[in-house]
Amino acid sequence: MAVRSRKSYRFAFRSALFIGFLTFLVFGVLLWQFQMLNWPLLVLATVIVFLGSFVFLQFRIERFIYKRIRKIYDDVALLESSSLAPDPITTDMRTLTAEIEKFAHDKKIEIDTLKIREEYRKDFLGNVSHELKTPLFTAQGYLETLLDGAIEDKNIRKKYISRANKAVDRLIYIVKDLDLITKLEVGELSLQKSDFNIIELIQNVFDLLEMKAAKKNIALTFDLAYDEPIMVYADKEKIQQVLTNLLVNSIKYGNNNGTTEVSVENLIKNKVIVRVTDNGEGIPAQHIHRLFERFYRVDPSGNRKEGGSGLGLSIVKHVIEAHGEKIYVESSKDVGSEFSFTLEKSKSQNTAT
DSSP states (O other): OOOOEEOOOHHHHHHHHHHHHHHHHHHHHHHHHTTOOOHHHHHHHHHHHHHHHHHHHHHHIIIIIHHHHHHHHHHHHTTTOTTTTTSOEEOOHHHHHHHHHHHHHHHHHHHHHHHHHHHHHHHHHHHHHHHHHHHHHHHHHHHHHHHTTGGGSHHHHHHHHHHHHHHHHHHHHHHHHHHHHHHHHHTOSOOOEEEEEHHHHHHHHHHHTHHHHHTTTOEEEESSOOOSOOEEEEEHHHHHHHHHHHHHHHHHTSOTTOEEEEEEEEEETTEEEEEEEEOSSOOOHHHHTTTTSTTOOSSTTOOOTTOSOSOHHHHHHHHHHHTTOOEEEEEETTTEEEEEEEEEBOHHHHHHO
16 A cells, blocks of 8 residues: 555644743743743743754654554555545554554454355355255256156156256246346336336236136235226336236235235326235344345244245345336234335326326
8 A cells, every 4th residue: 555644743742842841941940040030042042942942852753663563554454444544544543543543343244244244145145045956956856766666667757857847937937037136226226117007017917826816716906996007117127017016926825815906006107106015924024124135034943844945035126126116014912014116207198197
């Protein structure tokens, strides 16, 4: 690190002032006792002592203390910190202490952040391993059974190949979702924005999930009759994926004979908010802040009975944020959950409004 010095005269000035004052008192008393008191001479001597002390102390500070302070800065530079490098180094101990304390505080925050990221990395790798090995081992088990002789039985062969194929489909599903999240995070996935009717899109998703909801007798409905289209400006395909993921999640964890309701409301002049509300089992408060993490599941046992890749809500968050919008969640245990996100209105809708 290339450093520049910034001289501090505070210590030398105060020390020289003290020495000058002490000189004035001592010589004044001595000259007074010997009846040789000469005020101009006493003041001149005091000034000379003050200046001499100041120059000597400042020189010693720069030669003795400055070298040690520079060593501190050089040691700090090894950590490639940007908190000290931009400023010239100083011999003032108060300033230096404040800078070092700030540096230590910033480093502590960096270390704590790295620890959190390391824990997240470990959790993520463990979750990826678990999610991938389950379908892999399932497919491997069926194929090995077939290779061991079961392939000769036509009925078993067809059943086991079908099950192995389902396991491979699940594996492909997980990999595709991971690939999508990665592209969203690094900005490689461009959004194809256009104007479209969000009400019509929601109805299309209702139609796609009608049979899935019917298995649990869950009603997919709007909060009211939307007679007029509500035009938004977004990537239609990605928003359909967002709605699908939220509704599938609602159906999975909804109660039998329950309801999943979608509403679209004007938020401000150029925004609408889409709400997906259900009366399902709800989410405990301690889990809400982690819902959008990849592979995070509320069930501490990691129960996969409901299927899915464990990436649905993470994809939802990334897609919405890629649009520059916000997503919110409110939930109460045994009461239900509400996921909501904002979208930009189309210009034609703004003009009509």
